[in-house]
Amino acid sequence: MRSAWITLACLLGAYVAFSRFRAWRRLAHVPGPKIAGFTDLWLIYKTWRGSLFEDLGEVCKRHGPLARIAPNHVVCGDPREVRRLWAVRSQFDRASWYKGFRLDPPNDCTLSMCDADIHTALRAKLAPGYGGKDIVGLHEHIDEGIARFVQLLEDKYLSTPDQVVSVDFSRKVQYMTLDIISKIAFGGAFGFMDNDADFFRYIKTTEDTIPMMQMFALIPWLVDMLQGPLGKTMMPTERDAFGLGPIMATAKRVVAERFGEKKVDKPDMLGSFVRHGLDQREAESESLVQIIAGSDTTATALRTIMTHVMTNLDVYRRLQAEIDQGIAEGRISTPITDAEARKLPYLQGCIKEGFRIWPPITGVMPRISGEDATVCGVHIPAGTNVAWSAHAALRDREVFGADADFYRPDRWVRATEEQYRLMDNCVDLCFGSGRWGCLGRPVATIELNKMVPELLRRFDFAALNTERPIVNKFHGVLIQQDLIVQITKRA
Ligand code: HEM
Secondary structure, eight states: HHHHHHHHHHHHHHHHHHHHHHHHTTTSSOOOOGGTOOOTTHHHHHHHHHHHHHHHHHHHHHHOOOEEEEEEEEEOOHHHHHHHHHHOOOEEEEEEGGGGGGGGTOOTTTTOOOOHHHHHHHHHHHHHHHHSTTTTTTHHHHHHHHHHHHHHHHHHHHHHHHHTTEEEEEHHHHHHHHHHHHHHHSSSSSOHHHHHTTTSSHHHHHHHHHHHHHTTTTOHHHHHHHHHHHHHHHSSSSSSSTTHHHHHHHHHHHHHTTSSOOOOSSSSOOOOOOOTTOOHHHHHHHHHHHHHHHHHHHHHHHHHHHHHHHTTTHHHHHHHHHHHHHHTTSSSOSSOOOHHHTTTTHHHHHHHHHHHHHHSSSSSOOOOOOEEEETEEEEEEEOEEEEEEEEHHHTTTHHHOTTTTTOTTTTHSSOOOOOOOOHHHHHHHGGGGGGGSSSSHHHHHHHHHHHHHHTTTTTTESSOOSOSSSEEEEESEEEEOOOOEEEEOOO
């Protein structure tokens, strides 16, 4: 009996070893960390550890622009190739990794949809709302949100010559972005700033959940299990008192008002979605997507910009001088308009450098092709996941120069028209590209164009934790904490 067990174990071992060897051989010609050729654990571990952004950059530095990071995953660090892979007419589509981001499994939302035709049809219904044209008062809603934030800082968090008041800016800015996006999305702010608290632990819960989602997305059988009947019992529901639950409940309630006999039509994003043909279930999912995709991303971009401005005296002085001069010369209104902000070259440089240095979304975002392909001159068999390295692409020295690792807004101010376009095309990748690219980019751009000048015209900011001004965790989505600052009112 014992020998039968031993034989069985040996056979099983041989089978596992053979299948690993076969999987390894398929992409044996692609260089990369040795262990990554045999197991997904390397990639999963880096995602869990929160160092994925840097680690993928390091892999591309060491092994070249195309490297292997798992048995069936390669990573591309060449921004021109990434653009080509993500282009509208590319042979590559979203890989099944995206299925890990279903909010209401087995139903898909824009973030998780892999079927290109269904996705295109859905996008057509969403695009007018996201583009902003259908939303009455979009700019005013953003102005009101920023004004409420300014008031919050003035009421509670100003330091004086007699006393330092420390404030965790990383949290507060997310209260602002959550209130702004909910106002734009459903016509009513959640009230994070009024409560001045993460009052149903939404931020804490998403910070805890996102790393897990990014990790699970790499394990297809686990995604299937979690999204099956048993796993669904662990998913958030609108009955939950904390986390995503209250947001789901709000989305369900607000969406219900827009359907049925006495349906209400409002000039907000949801109203636009419904007018363009979203059904009730789709509207519920897409409302959640707006909040999930549109609050921490913008908050992260703002934190990154402010952290780099605060910790570099030259950058700080020049940005503030550009804003002050614009005000003195009547080129900046109160509040600043998006059009005015776009004409401030140094501000634009600061914003673009922020996206480049620490992009808010740094996940692998793999694409897959049903046919063999060539990427970076290397043969890639059909069915291989082709990820990108945001670190390698956005710090490419051929595009950004020898100091690509550093935050230098001047590179945008001094660039020739051609250089500017080249760099811009590269930084655009932070929002994805082509038919899968970010729909909320116009909204995020207006928000940042307004937020940075409105804050710097009124206040001075200083990072208090000089050893480590902010804590960054790159779990595929950049999670930032502990940006502890001192804020003083400018004379
Ligand atoms: C700084 C801000 C932002 C960044 C860096 C960002 C980045 C991204 C990225 C990388 C993707 C995935 C693209 C892909 O799969 O290839 C995405 C998708 C998406 N984002 Fe954003 N985003 C930002 C802000 C927003 C905002 C404010 C909203 C909502 C108002 C939003 C809504 C969406 C939606 C709906 C999608 C799915 C698009 C689709 O699949 O068709 N994003 N975003």
